[in-house]
Amino acid sequence: MNQREFTDIELVIKSKTGDTAAFRDLVNTYKDVSLTLACSILKDTSLAEDAVQTAFIKVFEKLKTFRQDSKFSTWLYRIVINTAYNLQKQQKIHMQIDVLSDSIFEANEKSETRVLTEEDQKKYINLALERIKSDEALILRLFYLYDHSILEIKKITGFSKSKIKVDLHRGRKNMERQLQKLLGNEITQLL
Amino acid sequence: MNEDQAKKLLKKSELQATDHFTDSLMKQIEADVEARVQATVPSIKKVSLTIVAVVLPLFLLLFFKTFTFLPRLEFLGYAHRTKLFVVAVFSVLLAVNHLFKLHYSAKQLVKNER
Numbered sequence: 001m002n003q004r005e006f007t008d009i010e011l012v013i014k015s016k017t018g019d020t021a022a023f024r025d026l027v028n029t030y031k032d033v034s035l036t037l038a039c040s041i042l043k044d045t046s047l048a049e050d051a052v053q054t055a056f057i058k059v060f061e062k063l064k065t066f067r068q069d070s071k072f073s074t075w076l077y078r079i080v081i082n083t084a085y086n087l088q089k090q091q092k093i094h095m096q097i098d099v100l101s102d103s104i105f106e107a108n109e110k111s112e113t114r115v116l117t118e119e120d121q122k123k124y125i126n127l128a129l130e131r132i133k134s135d136e137a138l139i140l141r142l143f144y145l146y147d148h149s150i151l152e153i154k155k156i157t158g159f160s161k162s163k164i165k166v167d168l169h170r171g172r173k174n175m176e177r178q179l180q181k182l183l184g185n186e187i188t189q190l191l
Numbered sequence: 192m193n194e195d196q197a198k199k200l201l202k203k204s205e206l207q208a209t210d211h212f213t214d215s216l217m218k219q220i221e222a223d224v225e226a227r228v229q230a231t232v233p234s235i236k237k238v239s240l241t242i243v244a245v246v247l248p249l250f251l252l253l254f255f256k257t258f259t260f261l262p263r264l265e266f267l268g269y270a271h272r273t274k275l276f277v278v279a280v281f282s283v284l285l286a287v288n289h290l291f292k293l294h295y296s297a298k299q300l301v302k303n304e305r
Contacts, residue, residue: 018224024217031208039206049208053216060220122203129204144201175200176192191196 008072016063023063027056030073033146034080040137041084043130047091048084055083070155077156081138088134116189125190128178136171139164238290246283 006014006025014022034055038048058079066075116124129137135157142148142156143164150164159167179187192200 020217020221020224023220024213027213027216031212032205035208035212036204036206045206048206049212052208053212053219056216057220057223060223118203125200125204126206140197140201141204144198145204172192172194172197175197179200190200191192 009068012063012066012068012072015060016066023060026072030076031056033073034076036141036145037077037138038080038084040129040141041081041088041134042091043134047087051084051087052080054087055080058083074152074155078158081157085134116183116186121190124179124182128175128182131178132171132174133167135159135163136167136174139167140171140175143168239287242283242286242290246279250279 006022008026008029011022011026015026031052034052035045035048038051038055039045042048042051055076059076062079066072129140138157139153139159142153143150148156150161153159153164154161157164176187179190183190
Protein backbone atom coordinates (compact mmCIF):
# COMPACT_ATOMS: atom_id res chain seq x y z
CA MET A 1 0.00 0.00 0.00
CA ASN A 2 1.25 3.47 -0.80
CA GLN A 3 1.74 6.34 1.63
CA ARG A 4 -1.66 7.96 1.87
CA GLU A 5 -2.92 11.41 2.74
CA PHE A 6 -5.73 10.14 5.00
CA THR A 7 -6.11 7.12 7.23
CA ASP A 8 -8.82 4.52 6.66
CA ILE A 9 -10.92 5.92 9.48
CA GLU A 10 -10.71 9.46 8.10
CA LEU A 11 -11.71 8.21 4.67
CA VAL A 12 -14.57 6.18 6.14
CA ILE A 13 -15.88 9.20 8.04
CA LYS A 14 -15.73 11.31 4.87
CA SER A 15 -17.39 8.55 2.83
CA LYS A 16 -20.20 8.29 5.36
CA THR A 17 -21.16 11.86 4.50
CA GLY A 18 -21.43 10.86 0.83
CA ASP A 19 -17.93 11.97 -0.21
CA THR A 20 -17.36 9.70 -3.22
CA ALA A 21 -13.78 10.95 -3.72
CA ALA A 22 -12.88 9.60 -0.28
CA PHE A 23 -14.54 6.31 -1.11
CA ARG A 24 -12.55 6.19 -4.37
CA ASP A 25 -9.36 6.33 -2.26
CA LEU A 26 -10.59 3.40 -0.18
CA VAL A 27 -11.37 1.44 -3.35
CA ASN A 28 -7.92 2.15 -4.78
CA THR A 29 -6.28 1.01 -1.55
CA TYR A 30 -8.17 -2.26 -1.21
CA LYS A 31 -9.15 -3.30 -4.75
CA ASP A 32 -6.17 -5.60 -5.36
CA VAL A 33 -6.36 -7.34 -1.98
CA SER A 34 -10.11 -7.77 -2.39
CA LEU A 35 -9.71 -9.15 -5.90
CA THR A 36 -7.03 -11.60 -4.78
CA LEU A 37 -9.21 -12.87 -1.93
CA ALA A 38 -12.30 -13.15 -4.14
CA CYS A 39 -10.28 -14.98 -6.79
CA SER A 40 -9.10 -17.51 -4.19
CA ILE A 41 -12.74 -18.47 -3.80
CA LEU A 42 -14.10 -18.04 -7.32
CA LYS A 43 -11.03 -19.18 -9.32
CA ASP A 44 -11.90 -16.77 -12.12
CA THR A 45 -10.61 -13.21 -12.37
CA SER A 46 -13.56 -11.66 -14.17
CA LEU A 47 -16.08 -13.30 -11.82
CA ALA A 48 -13.94 -12.16 -8.89
CA GLU A 49 -14.00 -8.58 -10.24
CA ASP A 50 -17.80 -8.75 -10.39
CA ALA A 51 -17.91 -9.99 -6.80
CA VAL A 52 -15.56 -7.24 -5.64
CA GLN A 53 -17.62 -4.56 -7.42
CA THR A 54 -20.79 -5.88 -5.77
CA ALA A 55 -19.01 -5.99 -2.42
CA PHE A 56 -17.79 -2.39 -2.70
CA ILE A 57 -21.31 -1.21 -3.59
CA LYS A 58 -22.62 -3.05 -0.49
CA VAL A 59 -19.87 -1.45 1.57
CA PHE A 60 -20.81 2.03 0.34
CA GLU A 61 -24.48 1.42 1.13
CA LYS A 62 -23.79 -0.08 4.57
CA LEU A 63 -21.02 2.33 5.54
CA LYS A 64 -23.32 4.10 8.00
CA THR A 65 -23.73 0.85 9.93
CA PHE A 66 -19.94 0.41 10.29
CA ARG A 67 -19.31 1.22 13.94
CA GLN A 68 -15.50 1.32 13.83
CA ASP A 69 -15.17 -1.26 16.61
CA SER A 70 -13.10 -3.36 14.20
CA LYS A 71 -10.64 -2.43 11.46
CA PHE A 72 -12.24 -1.22 8.22
CA SER A 73 -10.17 -3.76 6.29
CA THR A 74 -11.49 -6.67 8.41
CA TRP A 75 -15.07 -5.51 7.80
CA LEU A 76 -14.45 -5.04 4.08
CA TYR A 77 -12.74 -8.43 3.61
CA ARG A 78 -15.60 -10.12 5.40
CA ILE A 79 -18.09 -8.58 2.98
CA VAL A 80 -15.90 -9.43 -0.03
CA ILE A 81 -15.53 -13.04 1.11
CA ASN A 82 -19.25 -13.48 1.83
CA THR A 83 -20.14 -11.98 -1.55
CA ALA A 84 -17.68 -14.29 -3.30
CA TYR A 85 -19.00 -17.39 -1.51
CA ASN A 86 -22.58 -16.38 -2.41
CA LEU A 87 -21.60 -15.93 -6.04
CA GLN A 88 -19.80 -19.27 -5.98
CA LYS A 89 -23.02 -20.92 -4.76
CA GLN A 90 -24.97 -19.23 -7.56
CA GLN A 91 -22.49 -20.12 -10.25
CA LYS A 92 -21.69 -23.64 -9.04
CA ILE A 93 -18.39 -23.25 -10.82
CA HIS A 94 -16.32 -25.53 -8.62
CA MET A 95 -16.51 -28.65 -10.76
CA GLN A 96 -16.23 -26.83 -14.07
CA ILE A 97 -13.03 -25.15 -12.95
CA ASP A 98 -11.47 -28.44 -11.86
CA VAL A 99 -12.19 -30.08 -15.20
CA LEU A 100 -10.95 -27.05 -17.14
CA SER A 101 -7.76 -26.72 -15.12
CA ASP A 102 -6.86 -30.38 -15.54
CA SER A 103 -6.97 -30.11 -19.32
CA ILE A 104 -4.84 -26.95 -19.33
CA PHE A 105 -2.08 -28.50 -17.32
CA GLU A 106 -1.63 -31.77 -19.14
CA ALA A 107 0.30 -29.95 -21.86
CA ASN A 108 2.52 -28.17 -19.39
CA GLU A 109 3.53 -31.37 -17.64
CA LYS A 110 5.19 -32.66 -20.78
CA SER A 111 6.95 -29.45 -21.75
CA GLU A 112 10.73 -29.16 -21.70
CA THR A 113 12.70 -27.78 -18.79
CA ARG A 114 13.15 -24.04 -19.11
CA VAL A 115 14.05 -21.05 -17.00
CA LEU A 116 10.95 -19.59 -15.40
CA THR A 117 10.62 -15.83 -15.56
CA GLU A 118 9.04 -13.87 -12.70
CA GLU A 119 5.90 -13.64 -14.80
CA ASP A 120 5.84 -17.43 -15.35
CA GLN A 121 6.38 -18.08 -11.68
CA LYS A 122 3.49 -15.84 -10.74
CA LYS A 123 1.29 -17.52 -13.35
CA TYR A 124 2.05 -21.05 -12.12
CA ILE A 125 1.66 -20.13 -8.45
CA ASN A 126 -1.76 -18.65 -9.19
CA LEU A 127 -2.71 -21.67 -11.30
CA ALA A 128 -1.73 -23.98 -8.45
CA LEU A 129 -3.87 -21.90 -6.09
CA GLU A 130 -6.78 -22.18 -8.53
CA ARG A 131 -6.54 -25.97 -8.35
CA ILE A 132 -6.78 -26.26 -4.59
CA LYS A 133 -9.90 -25.82 -2.46
CA SER A 134 -11.27 -22.29 -2.09
CA ASP A 135 -10.98 -22.28 1.72
CA GLU A 136 -7.35 -23.44 1.55
CA ALA A 137 -6.35 -20.89 -1.09
CA LEU A 138 -8.09 -18.12 0.83
CA ILE A 139 -6.42 -18.99 4.14
CA LEU A 140 -2.99 -19.43 2.54
CA ARG A 141 -3.20 -15.98 0.99
CA LEU A 142 -4.51 -14.29 4.13
CA PHE A 143 -1.76 -15.87 6.23
CA TYR A 144 1.30 -15.84 3.98
CA LEU A 145 0.58 -13.07 1.48
CA TYR A 146 -1.14 -10.54 3.73
CA ASP A 147 0.45 -11.60 7.03
CA HIS A 148 -2.79 -11.86 9.00
CA SER A 149 -2.69 -13.78 12.26
CA ILE A 150 -4.89 -16.82 12.84
CA LEU A 151 -7.10 -14.72 15.11
CA GLU A 152 -7.53 -12.06 12.40
CA ILE A 153 -8.31 -14.77 9.83
CA LYS A 154 -10.92 -16.15 12.23
CA LYS A 155 -12.53 -12.69 12.42
CA ILE A 156 -12.44 -12.20 8.66
CA THR A 157 -13.64 -15.63 7.55
CA GLY A 158 -15.67 -16.82 10.51
CA PHE A 159 -13.80 -20.16 10.37
CA SER A 160 -12.74 -21.88 13.59
CA LYS A 161 -9.08 -21.77 14.69
CA SER A 162 -8.69 -25.51 14.19
CA LYS A 163 -10.08 -25.34 10.63
CA ILE A 164 -7.68 -22.52 9.82
CA LYS A 165 -4.69 -24.48 11.11
CA VAL A 166 -5.72 -27.65 9.27
CA ASP A 167 -6.38 -25.73 6.03
CA LEU A 168 -3.02 -23.98 6.29
CA HIS A 169 -1.27 -27.34 6.56
CA ARG A 170 -3.34 -29.05 3.86
CA GLY A 171 -3.20 -26.00 1.62
CA ARG A 172 0.61 -25.94 1.67
CA LYS A 173 0.76 -29.66 0.86
CA ASN A 174 -1.86 -29.42 -1.90
CA MET A 175 -0.25 -26.36 -3.43
CA GLU A 176 3.10 -28.11 -3.53
CA ARG A 177 1.45 -31.16 -5.11
CA GLN A 178 -0.16 -29.01 -7.78
CA LEU A 179 3.09 -27.18 -8.51
CA GLN A 180 4.84 -30.53 -8.78
CA LYS A 181 2.19 -31.66 -11.29
CA LEU A 182 2.51 -28.42 -13.24
CA LEU A 183 6.23 -27.96 -13.26
CA GLY A 184 7.84 -31.31 -12.51
CA ASN A 185 11.51 -30.73 -11.78
CA GLU A 186 11.20 -27.02 -12.51
CA ILE A 187 9.58 -26.61 -9.09
CA THR A 188 13.10 -26.29 -7.65
CA GLN A 189 13.35 -22.91 -9.38
CA LEU A 190 10.48 -21.68 -7.24
CA LEU A 191 11.56 -23.02 -3.85
CA MET B 192 7.29 -27.14 1.36
CA ASN B 193 8.10 -25.42 4.62
CA GLU B 194 6.65 -22.19 6.02
CA ASP B 195 9.33 -19.91 4.54
CA GLN B 196 9.04 -21.46 1.10
CA ALA B 197 5.25 -21.12 1.22
CA LYS B 198 5.59 -17.48 2.23
CA LYS B 199 8.08 -16.81 -0.55
CA LEU B 200 5.78 -18.36 -3.15
CA LEU B 201 2.57 -16.79 -1.92
CA LYS B 202 4.11 -13.32 -1.85
CA LYS B 203 4.07 -13.60 -5.65
CA SER B 204 0.40 -14.45 -5.86
CA GLU B 205 -1.27 -11.04 -5.56
CA LEU B 206 -3.57 -10.17 -8.46
CA GLN B 207 -4.13 -6.71 -9.91
CA ALA B 208 -7.54 -5.31 -10.75
CA THR B 209 -8.03 -4.04 -14.30
CA ASP B 210 -7.26 -0.37 -15.03
CA HIS B 211 -10.88 0.63 -15.45
CA PHE B 212 -12.03 -1.15 -12.26
CA THR B 213 -12.19 1.92 -10.01
CA ASP B 214 -13.68 4.19 -12.68
CA SER B 215 -16.48 1.80 -13.59
CA LEU B 216 -17.27 1.09 -9.94
CA MET B 217 -17.32 4.77 -8.99
CA LYS B 218 -19.49 5.58 -12.01
CA GLN B 219 -22.00 3.02 -10.74
CA ILE B 220 -21.87 4.35 -7.18
CA GLU B 221 -22.21 7.97 -8.28
CA ALA B 222 -25.21 7.04 -10.47
CA ASP B 223 -26.75 5.32 -7.43
CA VAL B 224 -26.26 8.39 -5.27
CA GLU B 225 -27.76 10.65 -7.96
CA ALA B 226 -30.74 8.34 -8.50
CA ARG B 227 -31.39 8.27 -4.78
CA VAL B 228 -31.42 12.06 -4.62
CA GLN B 229 -33.75 12.36 -7.63
CA ALA B 230 -36.22 9.70 -6.58
CA THR B 231 -36.73 10.58 -2.94
CA VAL B 232 -38.85 7.65 -1.97
CA PRO B 233 -41.23 8.78 0.81
CA SER B 234 -41.01 6.65 3.91
CA ILE B 235 -44.07 4.41 3.89
CA LYS B 236 -44.11 4.47 7.69
CA LYS B 237 -44.28 8.27 7.86
CA VAL B 238 -46.99 8.52 5.22
CA SER B 239 -49.09 5.80 6.87
CA LEU B 240 -48.82 7.57 10.21
CA THR B 241 -49.88 10.84 8.58
CA ILE B 242 -52.92 9.15 7.04
CA VAL B 243 -53.89 7.66 10.40
CA ALA B 244 -53.37 11.01 12.10
CA VAL B 245 -55.67 12.74 9.62
CA VAL B 246 -58.27 10.02 9.14
CA LEU B 247 -58.80 9.07 12.79
CA PRO B 248 -60.04 12.53 13.92
CA LEU B 249 -62.21 12.65 10.79
CA PHE B 250 -63.80 9.33 11.72
CA LEU B 251 -64.43 10.52 15.25
CA LEU B 252 -65.92 13.72 13.92
CA LEU B 253 -68.12 11.73 11.56
CA PHE B 254 -69.49 9.53 14.31
CA PHE B 255 -69.89 11.88 17.21
CA LYS B 256 -70.84 15.18 15.64
CA THR B 257 -74.05 16.12 13.97
CA PHE B 258 -72.42 18.83 11.86
CA THR B 259 -74.94 21.38 13.00
CA PHE B 260 -72.11 23.89 13.10
CA LEU B 261 -71.61 23.41 9.34
CA PRO B 262 -75.04 23.63 7.69
CA ARG B 263 -73.75 22.42 4.33
CA LEU B 264 -72.42 19.17 5.90
CA GLU B 265 -75.42 18.69 8.16
CA PHE B 266 -76.66 15.81 5.98
CA LEU B 267 -73.64 13.78 7.12
CA GLY B 268 -74.96 13.86 10.64
CA TYR B 269 -78.19 12.20 9.54
CA ALA B 270 -76.56 9.71 7.11
CA HIS B 271 -76.57 5.97 7.80
CA ARG B 272 -73.52 5.44 10.03
CA THR B 273 -72.68 1.90 8.83
CA LYS B 274 -72.77 2.89 5.17
CA LEU B 275 -70.69 5.92 5.94
CA PHE B 276 -68.18 3.74 7.79
CA VAL B 277 -67.88 1.29 4.87
CA VAL B 278 -67.32 4.13 2.39
CA ALA B 279 -64.71 5.71 4.65
CA VAL B 280 -62.84 2.43 5.26
CA PHE B 281 -62.91 1.62 1.55
CA SER B 282 -61.48 5.05 0.71
CA VAL B 283 -58.67 4.64 3.24
CA LEU B 284 -57.83 1.19 1.89
CA LEU B 285 -57.72 2.58 -1.65
CA ALA B 286 -55.41 5.37 -0.51
CA VAL B 287 -53.08 2.93 1.26
CA ASN B 288 -53.05 0.64 -1.79
CA HIS B 289 -52.17 3.58 -4.02
CA LEU B 290 -49.42 4.52 -1.61
CA PHE B 291 -47.90 1.04 -1.67
CA LYS B 292 -47.99 1.05 -5.48
CA LEU B 293 -46.21 4.41 -5.56
CA HIS B 294 -43.63 3.23 -3.06
CA TYR B 295 -42.97 0.03 -5.04
CA SER B 296 -42.62 1.81 -8.40
CA ALA B 297 -40.28 4.42 -6.87
CA LYS B 298 -38.11 1.62 -5.49
CA GLN B 299 -38.09 -0.13 -8.87
CA LEU B 300 -37.05 3.13 -10.49
CA VAL B 301 -34.06 3.44 -8.17
CA LYS B 302 -33.16 -0.23 -8.76
CA ASN B 303 -33.34 0.14 -12.57
CA GLU B 304 -31.22 3.28 -12.48
CA ARG B 305 -28.32 1.21 -11.06
